[in-house]
Amino acid sequence: xxxxxxxxxxxxxxxxxxxxxxxxxxxxxxxxxxxxxxxxxxxxxxxxxxxxxxxxxxxxxxxxxxxxxxxxxxxxxxxxxxxxxxxxxxxxxxxxxxxxxxxxxxxxxxxxxxxxxxxxxxxxxxxxxxxxxxxxxxxxxxxxxxxxxxxxxxxxxxxxxxxxxxxxxxxxxxxxxxxxxxxxxxxxxxxxxxxxxxxxxxxxxxxxxxxxxxxxxxxxxxxxxxxxxxxxxxxxxxxxxxxxxxxxxxxxxxxxxxxxxxxxxxxxxxxxxxxxxxxxxxxxxxxxxxxxxxxxxxxxxxxxx
Amino acid sequence: xxxxxxxxxxxxxxxxxxxxxxxxxxxxxxxxxxxxxxxxxxxxxxxxxxxxxxxxxxxxxxxxxxxxxxxxxxxxxxxxxxxxxxxxxxxxxxxxxxxxxxxxxxxxxxxxxxxxxxxxxxxxxxxxxxxxxxxxxxxxxxxxxxxxxxxxxxxxxxxxxxxxxxxxxxxxxxxxxxxxxxxxxxxxxxxxxxxxxxxxxxxxxxxxxxxxxxxxxxxxxxxxxxxxxxxxxxxxxxxxxxxxxxxxxxxxxxxxxxxxxxxxxxxxxxxxxxxxxxxxxxxxx
Numbered sequence: 001x002x003x004x005x006x007x008x009x010x011x012x013x014x015x016x017x018x019x020x021x022x023x024x025x026x027x028x029x030x031x032x033x034x035x036x037x038x039x040x041x042x043x044x045x046x047x048x049x050x051x052x053x054x055x056x057x058x059x060x061x062x063x064x065x066x067x068x069x070x071x072x073x074x075x076x077x078x079x080x081x082x083x084x085x086x087x088x089x090x091x092x093x094x095x096x097x098x099x100x101x102x103x104x105x106x107x108x109x110x111x112x113x114x115x116x117x118x119x120x121x122x123x124x125x126x127x128x129x130x131x132x133x134x135x136x137x138x139x140x141x142x143x144x145x146x147x148x149x150x151x152x153x154x155x156x157x158x159x160x161x162x163x164x165x166x167x168x169x170x171x172x173x174x175x176x177x178x179x180x181x182x183x184x185x186x187x188x189x190x191x192x193x194x195x196x197x198x199x200x201x202x203x204x205x206x207x208x209x210x211x212x213x214x215x216x217x218x219x220x221x222x223x224x225x226x227x228x229x230x231x232x233x234x235x236x237x238x239x240x241x242x243x244x245x246x247x248x249x250x251x252x253x254x255x256x257x258x259x260x261x262x263x264x265x266x267x268x269x270x271x272x273x274x275x276x277x278x279x280x281x282x283x284x285x286x287x288x289x290x291x292x293x294x295x296x297x298x299x300x301x302x303x304x305x
Numbered sequence: 306x307x308x309x310x311x312x313x314x315x316x317x318x319x320x321x322x323x324x325x326x327x328x329x330x331x332x333x334x335x336x337x338x339x340x341x342x343x344x345x346x347x348x349x350x351x352x353x354x355x356x357x358x359x360x361x362x363x364x365x366x367x368x369x370x371x372x373x374x375x376x377x378x379x380x381x382x383x384x385x386x387x388x389x390x391x392x393x394x395x396x397x398x399x400x401x402x403x404x405x406x407x408x409x410x411x412x413x414x415x416x417x418x419x420x421x422x423x424x425x426x427x428x429x430x431x432x433x434x435x436x437x438x439x440x441x442x443x444x445x446x447x448x449x450x451x452x453x454x455x456x457x458x459x460x461x462x463x464x465x466x467x468x469x470x471x472x473x474x475x476x477x478x479x480x481x482x483x484x485x486x487x488x489x490x491x492x493x494x495x496x497x498x499x500x501x502x503x504x505x506x507x508x509x510x511x512x513x514x515x516x517x518x519x520x521x522x523x524x525x526x527x528x529x530x531x532x533x534x535x536x537x538x539x540x541x542x543x544x545x546x547x548x549x550x551x552x553x554x555x556x557x558x559x560x561x562x563x564x565x566x567x568x569x570x571x572x573x574x575x576x577x578x579x580x581x582x583x584x585x586x587x588x589x590x
Contacts, residue, residue, distance in 0.1 A: 050425050052585040072323075072427045080425035086418045090337070102329045103426045105320035114316060121313055147422060152316030185315040 002063075003028045004155060004187045005049065009058030012041075012048055012211075019044045020211045022058065029218070031181050033202035034191040035298060040208040042191045043083060046157055050080060062155060076105065079153030079186075081144045083160040089133030093119055093143055096132055097150050104151035111150070118146040122176060138169035145176065149186075156180065157189045162197050170197075177201050199294040207301045215301035219294070232260040233286035234277070244276045258285075326428055330436030331443065338406060338440070347405065348447070351398045355452035358391055359459055366463040383460050385551040388475050391453060392547055396486050399445045400515065406444060407494025408507035410437045415582065416502040424585040434495065434579055441491040450483035478550035486543055489568060496575035499582035515539055535559050536567040543568070 003026040012020040020041045034042050047053045049060055051071035059066055065073045088096055094115050101111030119128040122142040127135070132143060141161060148156055161177070162170045178201055181188055192198055198205060199219070207215040234241065235258060242252040242260060249265035277284050338344055364371060365381035414420055423433055457476045461469040494511055501507040518537045525534030535541050541557050545564040548555040555561065 047586055050585070052421070052424065072429075075425060075427045076320075078425065080421065082418070082421045082425075084418050086422050088413060088419050089417050090413070091333075095333070099329065099333050100422060100426070102321070103326060103423060103428050105323070105326065105427060106316065107319065107321055110316070110318050117314070144422075149313065151426075152314070154315075180313050183313045183315075185313065 003061075004063060005032070005189070006061040007058070008060065010045075010048065010055055010060050011057035012044055012053055013056040018211055020048065020055075023060075023213055024058075025206060025213055025216055027204055027206065029187070029202070029204035029220070030184075031177070031188045031190060031202045031204070033198035033205040033219075034189060034208070035193065035195070035198055035205055035294075036208035037193065037302070039210075041211040042208055043159060044211075045208070046080075046159055046189070046191055049157070050075065050078065077154045079148035079151065079156045081148040081156070081158045081161055083163060083191075085140060087132040087140060087143060090131060092131055093124055093128045093135075093146070096143070097146050100147040101150040106151055114150050114152075115146075118150050119143075121149075122146045123172065137164045138166065141165060141169070141173065145173070149180070153186060155187045155189065157191070159191045160193070161190065162192065162194060174200055195294045195298055205294065205297070207298060209302060215297065217297055228264050228266075229289065230262045230264055231255070231286070231288040232262065232273070232284065234258045234260070235283040235285050236281060238280070238282055241276060241280055241282060244280075245273070248272055248276075323427065327432040327436035327439070330433070331440045334410065334437070334440045338409065338444075344405065347402065348444075351395070351402065351448040352452065354391070354394050354398070355456060358387075358456050361387075362456065362460050362463060383464070384472075385475055385478070385553060388453065388457070388479055389547060389551045389553060391456065392449070392479060392482055392486075392551075393544070395449045395453065396483070396543070396547075399449050399486065399490055402444060402448060403441060403490040403494040404508050404511040406441060407491075407511055408498045408501075408504040410440060411495055411498040411583065412502050412504050412507050415499060420583065421585045430580075430583050434583060438491050438495055441494055442487055445487040445490060446483075449487060450480045453479045453483060475551070478547075478552075482547045482550045485546060485568065489539070489543065489571060492572050492575035492579075496578040496582075500578050532558050533563075536563055539567070539571060 005025075005027045007023040007025050010020055010023040011018065023045070034045065036042050044053060048055055049062060049067060051067055051074065055067065059068055061067070062074045063077055065071075065077075067074060091099075094112070097115035097119060098108075098111045101114050102108060106114060116125075116128065119125055122145050124139060124142050124146065127139060132140065135143060141163070145158075145161065148158070158177070162173050165173060174197060177188060177190065180186060181201065188201070190198060190202055203218065203220045205215070205217045205219055206213060207217075238258060238260075242254065245252050245260075245262060249268065251263040253261045255261045273287070274284065276282075361381060362383050365383050368381075371380070414423070420433075424430065454476060457479065493514060497507045497510045497514070498504075501510055518539055519541070522534035522537035522541075525537065526532060527534075535558055541559060542564045545555045545557045545559040545561060546568065548557065549561050559567075
């Protein structure tokens with residue numbers, strides 16, 4: 001898998017303050033989550049990748065282009081949706097998106113066609129001739145997304161895309177991100193402090209704290225590999241059931257009436273659980289593989305430093 | 306729109322040449338600016354004086370008509386003084402136009418935080434400034450050197466080749482003098498527009514720079530008993546440059562070299578302000 005973003009000892013300093021310190025990682029997932037508490041350096045990292053902020057040490061590469069020497073090529077390949085309100089109030093959405101498309105290099109006619117297409121795609125088709133200044137917050141977020149994808153970028157950087165959105169609008173934004181991910185046409189970097197957004201959409205997660213990488217995790221791999229933790233819900237007389245499982249090597253803990261949490265030994269056959277339950281005439285109502293949620297991962301990462 | 310077009314698709318078509326992209330900004334700016342009837346009327350009003358000048362030149366070459374009213378020969382002359390007066394008047398109009406158009410160039414982008422959207426594309430800060438500035442460069446050209454050179458052409462056609470051969474430098478002075486003024490005005494307009502996010506205040510500042518500069522300069526002269534205060538008065542400074550270009554005695558009290566330095570410093574300050582303000586992000590100290 002070719003890396004999308006490579007950070008190679010990247011450091012950024014404002015005055016006497018280190019904002020980013022010696023970041024080293026190679027990210028190649030289709031969707032990459034950038035997590036961290038406020039002031040962790042997420043937005044600075046994005047601004048550095050876009051060439052807005054110069055790096056003081058090290059470098060970064062996007063699709064192999066160095067941010068110090070190939071920023072123009074990088075900007076051709078990248079679409080950026082900033083965190084704050086960014087638009088021109090007295091322009092209508094079509095003109096605005098068209099202008100942004102043209103600035104990205106699209107010919108006039110193609111930019112106009114793409115502007116209509118992306119506005120319909122994000123759900124602003126009916127409002128595309130309205131002035132951007134009259135849009136609601138949710139519509140402005142969608143317009144920002146439209147301008148970020150009008151030129152068909154290979155990498156889409158979304159900085160807090162669900163900020164200030166009500167639940168339906170948030171769901172729509174998450175759905176759009178999922179659809180773009182599934183289109184296989186672009187990679188997405190999602191910068192957010194909302195763990196749920198990242199968990200729902202991202203394959204890889206990079207957690208920053210105080211300008212350092214405190215955790216990198218491939219959520220997809222963890223989802224498929226971590227199957228040793230099991231939660232059970234039973235109905236009936238479960239006396240001796242936990243002990244019987246312990247005899248087979250499972251570490252069991254009672255999690256309430258009719259609830260068990262277990263760590264299975266390596267090579268354990270799941271059918272043994274069903275056999276033991278059948279012997280005791282015990283109903284199994286639920287059997288879940290439990291993995292660390294992103295919240296667990298995030299809190300662990302925050303506690304480690 | 307067809308349903309199949311409502312799904313996300315990448316773009317794989319051709320791209321425009323990189324050098325041509327800074328021209329996109331003026332195109333959109335003009336379409337926005339000329340929606341204003343005031344600007345349109347003002348632009349037309351700026352042509353009244355050049356039209357008067359055309360009439361003047363015509364009359365200067367058709368004295369038989371004027372003699373009927375008792376005019377004497379040589380009363381109307383078209384020379385460097387005439388073109389300097391033209392430059393001064395149209396320069397004033399250009400200044401007013403800058404105060405009207407300038408604030409709407411950068412301040413809306415800053416007020417709406419739109420700069421990251423421009424600068425995250427293959428589009429540099431220099432191209433952004435050039436693109437925005439070209440709006441003023443073009444508009445101010447249409448009220449200064451373009452009609453000025455047309456006037457020169459009219460005079461040439463009526464006075465003949467010999468006059469043009471003897472006075473070609475007037476055309477040069479007209480062009481260069483106007484261009485210097487346009488660049489200074491554009492930079493001041495852009496810098497004020499970038500410095501103050503509120504359009505009305507930016508326009509007021511553009512006007513105030515010239516008026517306050519003159520007053521402040523006079524105050525410095527009076528208090529310090531010097532003449533260096535005149536260097537703050539940009540109208541006097543540009544008048545000095547223009548008079549030298551038109552080969553007229555510069556009785557403005559400013560040395561030509563000092564005038565050039567003052568203009569250079571004014572432009573440098575404007576460029577510094579633009580460098581500080583035209584950024585994709587705001588530095589919060």
